[in-house]
């Protein structure tokens with residue numbers, strides 16, 4: 192009996208003191224020191240705060256903890272809580288608006304910040320310090336331990352964004368809220384909401400009701416975007432949706448409670464087919480048969496950024512009535528969104544219809560313009576004037592540099608980083624969102640098994656991103672953003688799949704100090720966050736476990752090199768068409784593919800269990816590489 196008691200005593204000692212739980216915070220904090228010991232949540236735990244402005248975050252935490260622990264933790268002002276949220280009476284300069292400190296000991300947890308935004312991020316860090324089961328939506332019976340730490344943390348960049356395209360695929364208000372919730376966990380503070388495009392107009396404009404009556408709906412189509420059938424004469428447009436202004440307000444409020452600000456985008460003068468379907472008179476061609484596009488092929492791409500629109504999706508820059516139209520739109524948009532910015536698009540605007548339009552030609556002549564790009568610059572300058580009159584700033588895609596940038600415009604650099612560099616050198620602010628590092632609509636793994644898209648971007652590439660280009664004054668780089676375009680995304684779970692884990696990589700790029708980057712450590716944290724996301728019900732890709740197959744042609748032979756993003760996986764392969772397993776050839780070094788119509792199959796294992804997807808490259812796939 193005595194021996195048993197000693198054993199039990201020792202066991203409890205080991206449990207409370209012996210373990211140093213592994214800490215897997217994403218994004219990595221600026222300073223993190225782990226101490227001996229831990230704090231354990233109990234039914235006696237309380238959440239306290241020193242200022243009514245902390246009430247929201249304190250209540251949010253208590254609610255979250257109670258859901259999974261089953262405790263009845265209360266939040267209250269005045270009495271010090273075992274978890275305490277305090278606003279600094281004197282601001283600590285280096286913490287800024289979004290920084291915080293978090294200190295946990297065996298007695299409790301104290302989070303301090305200058306501003307409620309910092310407390311919100313301190314809370315997110317605390318949740319990530321707790322066992323993953325804290326994310327459960329039902330009660331779990333276990334011990335809830337917070338390791339003892341001292342954290343000082345603040346962001347590297349003020350603009351940490353994700354763009355969600357709700358035009359190509361409509362997401363409901365509830366889905367958008369869930370998305371905001373998910374990005375805010377990883378300390379993103381900006382949702383760029385791409386509300387209009389050729390495939391749907393998603394925001395109610397009361398003075399222009401047809402924008403949503405007509406523009407929010409398209410005919411039902413499935414399959415690859417860009418290859419779908421055109422709308423048929425008289426076919427009912429039944430697919431789509433839009434947000435009422437009440438919905439928009441609700442989403443803005445929900446986001447604000449999570450320190451997320453929303454930048455609305457109304458994409459003009461190109462990408463406007465949905466608006467033109469509603470009001471054909473705003474285009475040059477004024478075709479009354481214009482329909483909201485369901486993903487048919489209406490453009491031709493010639494490489495090198497050159498393209499042609501087969502259907503007119505551009506506004507007419509020479510028509511004053513177009514600016515009246517835009518004034519109405521932006522009056523309502525400006526009144527809804529508190530953010531200082533309105534994104535006005537400006538990307539991929541085809542000038543071919545302008546070149547044939549007498550009004551545009553007359554304007555060019557009158558203004559002594561040489562290039563049609565100058566028409567776009569003229570258009571953007573007038574749009575900037577409209578926004579300015581409503582107290583808003585203009586932000587647009589990097590094409591707004593062409594033909595002369597509007598005087599106070601901010602540039603979103605997407606066609607690589609060159610637009611960002613050019614804009615910053617001209618003294619304009621920049622948000623970096625290059626396709627090469629930040630396009631999370633691209634495929635994230637092996638192209639033959641990932642959902643179809645025209646380009647790829649692995650998590651490791653996202654993680655390697657350095658947003659400040661060499662030779663550029665850092666003060667012009669507001670931050671960066673991952674962009675989720677949704678041509679090929681038709682469900683919310685797929686949107687999540689594309690966002691995570693690459694969004695975690697970007698979160699660390701935009702928040703954490705450059706010096707703290709550590710790939711091996713990051714991958715471990717990602718794996719732990721997979722478990723957390725699974726408990727929470729957030730879909731995510733696992734493509735980082737799949738083999739990377741490189742085919743190099745040398746003297747007419749194909750040399751195969753295999754690797755994986757997650758280090759240390761075992762890779763097995765076959766070249767005889769059989770299913771690879773641990774009984775097959777284990778990959779050690781690059782090898783020569785036997786000649787002939789060979790099929791290569793590859794799969795990854797860890798500790799004797801399959802972990803990656805099976806990849807099969809048939810002779811025709813291999814030939815293309």
Ligand code: TNX
Pocket residue numbers: 538539588605630632676677678
């Ligand atoms: C380019 S990025 C676009 C989008 C597409 C995206 C697909 C940008 C400003 N324009 O309209 O959805 O590529 O990857």
